[in-house]
Amino acid sequence: EAGVTQSPTHLIKTRGQQATLRCSPISGHTSVYWYQQALGLGLQFLLWYDEGEERNRGNFPPRFSGRQFPNYSSELNVNALELEDSALYLCASRGGGAVYNSPLHFGNGTRLTVT
Amino acid sequence: RKEVEQDPGPFNVPEGATVAFNCTYSNSASQSFFWYRQDCRKEPKLLMSVYSSGNEDGRFTAQLNRASQYISLLIRDSKLSDSATYLCVVNRDDTGKLIFGQGTTLQVKP
Numbered sequence: 001e002a003g004v005t006q007s008p009t010h011l012i013k014t015r016g017q018q019a020t021l022r023c024s025p026i027s028g029h030t031s032v033y034w035y036q037q038a039l040g041l042g043l044q045f046l047l048w049y050d051e052g053e054e055r056n057r058g059n060f061p062p063r064f065s066g067r068q069f070p071n072y073s074s075e076l077n078v079n080a081l082e083l084e085d086s087a088l089y090l091c092a093s094r095g096g097g098a099v100y101n102s103p104l105h106f107g108n109g110t111r112l113t114v115t
Numbered sequence: 116r117k118e119v120e121q122d123p124g125p126f127n128v129p130e131g132a133t134v135a136f137n138c139t140y141s142n143s144a145s146q147s148f149f150w151y152r153q154d155c156r157k158e159p160k161l162l163m164s165v166y167s168s169g170n171e172d173g174r175f176t177a178q179l180n181r182a183s184q185y186i187s188l189l190i191r192d193s194k195l196s197d198s199a200t201y202l203c204v205v206n207r208d209d210t211g212k213l214i215f216g217q218g219t220t221l222q223v224k225p
Contacts, residue, residue, distance in 0.1 A: 002193070031211075033213065035215070042202075042215055042216065042217040042218055043159070043202070043215040045212055045213070045214065048211055048212065050211070055211055056210055056211055058212075079145075086216075088156070090158055090159070101146065101147040101164075101206065102148075103149050103161045103164060103204075103211060104204075105161070106158040106159050107133055107158060107159070108157075108158050109158050
C-alpha cells in the first residue's frame with residue numbers, strides 16, 4: 001500500500017513569491033492534515049480537510065490556504081512568502097468521518113526555503 | 116499555557132536503561148492519544164496509540180491517566196536506535212485537531 005506522498009521534496013522561493021505544495025493521502029483516507037515544523041520547533045497545526053471541505057485551521061494568517069480535491073489529494077498554498085515561512089511542511093492523512101481515534105500517517109514532507 | 120506539554124530534555128541514558136517520558140494535556144475534551152517518534156529532519160512515525168487501560172508493545176509501555184490529564188511512555192532496555200525525539204499527540208474530538216507536544220529528545224549512549 002502506498003503511503004502519503006508529498007511533492008516537491010524541496011522548494012526554494014524568494015520573499016513575496018507564492019508556493020504550492022501537494023499531498024496525496026493513503027488510498028481510502030479522506031482526511032488530510034497539514035502541519036508546519038520550523039527548525040528546532042514542534043509541529044504546528046495548519047489546516048484540516050475532510051471530504052473536500054476545510055474543517056479547521058490553526059493560528060496562521062490567511063495567506064496560508066489550501067484545498068482538497070475530489071480524489072482527496074490536497075494542495076497547500078502560501079502567498080506573499082516571508083523568510084519565517086521557511087520550514088518543513090508535513091502532510092498527513094487518516095480515515096475521515098467518525099474515525100477520529102485513528103492515528104495520522106505522515107508523508108516525507110516538503111522543505112520550503114524562502115530567501 | 117500550551118495545550119500539550121512535554122519536557123524537551125534531552126534525556127541522556129546508557130544502553131539498557133529504562134527511561135520514562137510524561138506528557139500533560141490541558142483540554143478534557145481530548146479523547147485519543149498517541150506517541151510518535153521523529154528522527155532528525157524526518158517525518159514523525161507512529162510509535163503507538165495509548166489506550167485507557169494502558170498498553171504495551173515490546174519494550175514500550177504507554178499509560179493514560181485521564182483524572183490527572185497526562186500520558187506516559189516507558190522504554191525498557193534502551194537501544195542506541197531508540198535515540199530520537201518522542202512526540203506526544205492529543206486528539207481533540209470536539210475540533211478534530213491533533214495537537215502535538217514539542218517533543219522529548221532521547222539520546223542513548225553506548
